[in-house]
Amino acid sequence: MEAAAVDAPIAPKRWRPSIWTQVPELARRSIMRTVRQPAAIIPATVFPLILLAINSVGLKSATSLPGFPTNSYVTFALAFAFIQAGVFAVIGTGQNLAEDNQGGFFNRLQLTPVHPAALVAGQLAGTLTVGLLQAVIYISVGLLAGAHIEAGLGGVFVLVALAIAISLAFGSVGLAVGMRVDAPEKVQSMFPLLFVFLFLSSMSLPRNLIQTDWFREIATYNPVSYMVEGLRSLLITGWDPEALALGFGCALGILALGLTFASLGLKERMART
């Protein structure tokens, strides 16, 4: 018995690089791929600025409404540019992933000892890079256009952190969708649905000034309202721990949900192949 046990062939030990080696490699690919697509980054960055320029003039008279929190609509509307950029992050991240599915990249990757978490984290690196770039551009353009940041220099850092958290949250939704579809056009078709979430929020007026009851009710349950209000608090109110906690909480909650669904989608995809 003992001799048989000794003679049994020993399976070669499967070498698997640590997750900390895998993530930077996949992140580098995601970042390079993102920055090499100016046709995707430029409209996603410029379009919110165009709407900001138009709305800050078109809706300026809203500042004369009793109870409006600031006399600068640029400052009020600036927060919304970050959220709009987030919607483009959903489409961008989802489309990249759907292209990976369509092009067979995932199938090839499954032949390697890649860790599923590294795959998901790596894909979000491009989203994070664009989110950071957009946050810096929006703050700079906003300040040049006359917006002010009530929370001061410290507030700028928190604003950037919240903007990145929001981009990652929306990006994770893109991952969850992209993991389940095989054609980039299917990700594009989500665009109107995302716009519903944006529009049915406190994007254009504070919730207490929304007169239509059903609209105010929906805006109250819509997490987008709290993310906008978190960003807006730094611009208009200064340091508001409650608004910031709700803003970060909603962003991180969506991120957690998005990552969960993306991981489930990935498991399903791996099982299928």
Place this chain on the structure above:
Amino acid sequence: MRRYLSVAGGLSWRLLHTLVTNPLLFLPPMLMPIFFFTAFAGGLSAIGNAPGFDYAPGYTSFIFAFVLCQSAAFGGVFSGFSIAADFQFGFGRRLLLATPHRTALILGYGIVAMIRAFVTLTAVTLIALAVGMNLEGGGLDIFGMYGLAAIINVTGLLFAAGIALRFRSLQATPLMQVPVFLFLFLAPVYVPRQLLGGWVHAVAPFNPATHVMETVRDLIAGTGSEYLATLGIVAALLAATFAFAITGLRRAEAAG
């Protein structure tokens, strides 16, 4: 003439069949104006109380004028996407070979653009009436309003067709959408012209969309409007976009 109409009818039938069998192609463009209407009329109704806002029928009716223009124009623009797709995937070239009078192709796409706009406008109008839009104008005013919408729809299609036939690729779709989007938003969308500030106030008088939206608002209010002047502006725009589409068609023919 019979053959001409037969080509236009056959092409529009094919496009309609594609739209009906692919709801993902038809529904999002139809839902966009409804979302805009819901968001602006519901979320911004407090703007109607701003000092200087004096539109009697109310904010819902005020925003409806914008959504009417948007639905009409984008009904045309989205049909331009079909032209770009057909040429990108080679079907457009076969159509050119098979058609003796090639302007019949533009008519075919135009029929579909009209149908798209009709469906969207019906949905938006019914929703607007259901949520309390006041239509104070008479029958002739309403006829004039939808007549303007029809001309805008054709103008939108001809502009998009001009782009699509020049580029013959779906990559040109932002070139169709963005200028129309800017035209619409550089008009008094949220507030009357006198309440606009800054650079949009300076640009708005030179924007044809401003005159169309203001005329539609006057027709909704039944207060009389500068209808003939606006009709002249959109007729000039129609003529310009028609020339743009026809030269685009010639380029597509020359490209083979």
